[in-house]
Amino acid sequence: MDNKMMLMIPGPTPVPEQVLLAMTKHPMGHRSGEFGQIMAEVTENLKWLHQTQNDVLILAASGTGAMEAGIINFLSAGDRVLVGNNGKFGERWGKVARAFGLDTQEIVAEWGKPLNPEDFKAALEADAEKQIKAVIITHSETSTGVLNDLEAINRHVKAHGQALIIVDAVTSLGASNVPVDELGLDVVASGSQKGYMIPPGLAFVSVSAKAWAAYETATLPKFYLDLMPYKKNAAKNSTPFTPPINLFFALQTALRMMKAEGLESIFARHDRHKRATRAAMRALNLPLYTADECGSPAITAVMPQQVDSEQIRSVMKKQYDVILAGGQDHLKGQIFRIGHLGFVCDRDILTAVAALEASLVALGYDQFTSGAGIAAASQVFKAG
Incomplete structure (x- = not known):
C-alpha cells in the first residue's frame, strides 16, 4: 500500500500533518514585514527551546553546516582543540577541525561506550599555559545511540577557564534537556530534521557572549557561514541570505506544537520511549549495543547475535x-538503530515493536515468546 511508510530512524524524523500543511502555503517575500513577524516568533521560541538568552541563529544548512559554522567562527588556524570521538560524528568533527588547520587532539572512547569525562579533565588540567581554545563534543552520538555526559565534561571545561565548549546537539536538542544558560554552553548546533519535527534544510547555532568575544580574534576563512551577519540580521528579524521560506512556515508551526506540549513533557516522552524500546529489545533477547546509563533518548542501537x-x-x-x-x-x-525522537508517540513504539516481532518470526528467529516485546513496552507505558 502506498504512503504507509513509517520512519523509525534518527533522522529525518516523522513530520506532523499540520507542519506539512504549513509548508504548502505560497512563499512570501523574505524582506517583507510578514516574514519579519515569523522570524521574530521563531527566534523567540528557539531561545525557549534552547533555554537561553543567547543568540540562536538559523542557517540554511544541515547539522554538519551548523557544526562547521560553530568551529570556524571562533577559532584560528593552529589553535589547539580537544575533540571527543566515540562514534561517526565525533570522528567527523575531528576531520573538520583538521581540515581547517586546527591542532587537534582527540579524546577517544570505543564506539558504543560514552566519553570519559576524566579524560577531558586530565587533558585540560595538563594545559597549564591555557593553549586549548575549544572542546568539541557530540552530546547524543547518532551512530551508536550513546548519550555523552555533557554536564560533567562541561564542568571540566569551565574549570579550565579559557576554552570554549562547542556541542553537537543535533539529536539531543528537543529530545533531552540541554539547558544552555544553566550550563553556560558556548556554541550549540542542531538540525531541523531531528527533534524539531520538520524536514531537513535548517540548522541552528546558539552562541554565547564568550564565543562572540572569541569571534573578534578568530581568523579562519568564512563567508556564507560567517555568523556575524546572521546575528545582525536576526536583530532586525531578517536573514543575510535568501532563506527557505516554507521551512520557516514549518518551523513556526512545529515550535508552537512543542511549546504547547512543554519542555518537561517532551523530555519525559522521549525518556519513556527509550525505556520502552530497550525493555522490548531485552524481552526479544536482542542485545542492546549501549548500556542503560548512557542510552540516548533519541536512538536505541541493537546488535542481534542470531539473526542478521x-x-x-x-x-x-x-x-x-x-x-x-x-x-x-x-x-x-x-x-540496527531505532529512532524514537521528534513526532513519535507511544503507539508508534508499539507498532514498530510488533512489526519487529513479526519480522523476527519470518526470519526463523525463535528466541522469544510471542508478544513479549509488546508486553514489555506496554509495562513501561503503564508505569509512565
Missing part, C-alpha cells in the same frame, strides 16, 4: 513499511 541485522531491516521495510537505520562504517551489518 540487515535482513531484519529488509523485512521490516518490505513487509511492514517500517524503516530502521543500519550501522555505519565497521558497524554496517552489525547493528
Whole structure:
C-alpha cells in the first residue's frame, strides 16, 4: 500500500500533518514585514527551546553546516582543540577541525561506550599555559545511540577557564534537556530534521557572549557561514541570505506544537520511549549495543547475535513499511538503530515493536515468546 511508510530512524524524523500543511502555503517575500513577524516568533521560541538568552541563529544548512559554522567562527588556524570521538560524528568533527588547520587532539572512547569525562579533565588540567581554545563534543552520538555526559565534561571545561565548549546537539536538542544558560554552553548546533519535527534544510547555532568575544580574534576563512551577519540580521528579524521560506512556515508551526506540549513533557516522552524500546529489545533477547546509563533518548542501537541485522531491516521495510537505520562504517551489518525522537508517540513504539516481532518470526528467529516485546513496552507505558 502506498504512503504507509513509517520512519523509525534518527533522522529525518516523522513530520506532523499540520507542519506539512504549513509548508504548502505560497512563499512570501523574505524582506517583507510578514516574514519579519515569523522570524521574530521563531527566534523567540528557539531561545525557549534552547533555554537561553543567547543568540540562536538559523542557517540554511544541515547539522554538519551548523557544526562547521560553530568551529570556524571562533577559532584560528593552529589553535589547539580537544575533540571527543566515540562514534561517526565525533570522528567527523575531528576531520573538520583538521581540515581547517586546527591542532587537534582527540579524546577517544570505543564506539558504543560514552566519553570519559576524566579524560577531558586530565587533558585540560595538563594545559597549564591555557593553549586549548575549544572542546568539541557530540552530546547524543547518532551512530551508536550513546548519550555523552555533557554536564560533567562541561564542568571540566569551565574549570579550565579559557576554552570554549562547542556541542553537537543535533539529536539531543528537543529530545533531552540541554539547558544552555544553566550550563553556560558556548556554541550549540542542531538540525531541523531531528527533534524539531520538520524536514531537513535548517540548522541552528546558539552562541554565547564568550564565543562572540572569541569571534573578534578568530581568523579562519568564512563567508556564507560567517555568523556575524546572521546575528545582525536576526536583530532586525531578517536573514543575510535568501532563506527557505516554507521551512520557516514549518518551523513556526512545529515550535508552537512543542511549546504547547512543554519542555518537561517532551523530555519525559522521549525518556519513556527509550525505556520502552530497550525493555522490548531485552524481552526479544536482542542485545542492546549501549548500556542503560548512557542510552540516548533519541536512538536505541541493537546488535542481534542470531539473526542478521540487515535482513531484519529488509523485512521490516518490505513487509511492514517500517524503516530502521543500519550501522555505519565497521558497524554496517552489525547493528540496527531505532529512532524514537521528534513526532513519535507511544503507539508508534508499539507498532514498530510488533512489526519487529513479526519480522523476527519470518526470519526463523525463535528466541522469544510471542508478544513479549509488546508486553514489555506496554509495562513501561503503564508505569509512565
